[in-house]
Amino acid sequence: MNFxxxxxxxxxxxxxxxxxxxxxxxxxxxxxxxxxxxxxIKTIMNCIVNADGKKVFNSEEEVNQLDFQYYTKINxxxxxxxxxxTSDIEKK
Numbered sequence: 001m002n003f004x005x006x007x008x009x010x011x012x013x014x015x016x017x018x019x020x021x022x023x024x025x026x027x028x029x030x031x032x033x034x035x036x037x038x039x040x041i042k043t044i045m046n047c048i049v050n051a052d053g054k055k056v057f058n059s060e061e062e063v064n065q066l067d068f069q070y071y072t073k074i075n076x077x078x079x080x081x082x083x084x085x086t087s088d089i090e091k092k
Contacts, residue, residue: 014049017077029043
């Protein structure tokens with residue numbers, strides 16, 4: 001197996017979800033980004049992307065403009081995926 005095949009299987013994936021009719025994607029952080037995810041705001045900044053994989057939020061100020069209920073829903077969905085990823089690793 002070459003590197004490209006490996007990354008196709010084991011590389012970063014976008015997980016689609018919808019909130020109030022808007023499609024967003026969660027991209028779990030890379031190993032380098034994970035260290036930056038030391039607050040919920042930074043986690044949202046690093047993990048929420050559009051269909052092209054580009055980050056939606058460019059600053060903490062932008063994340064702070066979210067209504068608290070949506071901020072909470074987005075953060076909850078990210079946490080669910082992180083827990084699922086951790087559980088999958090432990091099973092293997």
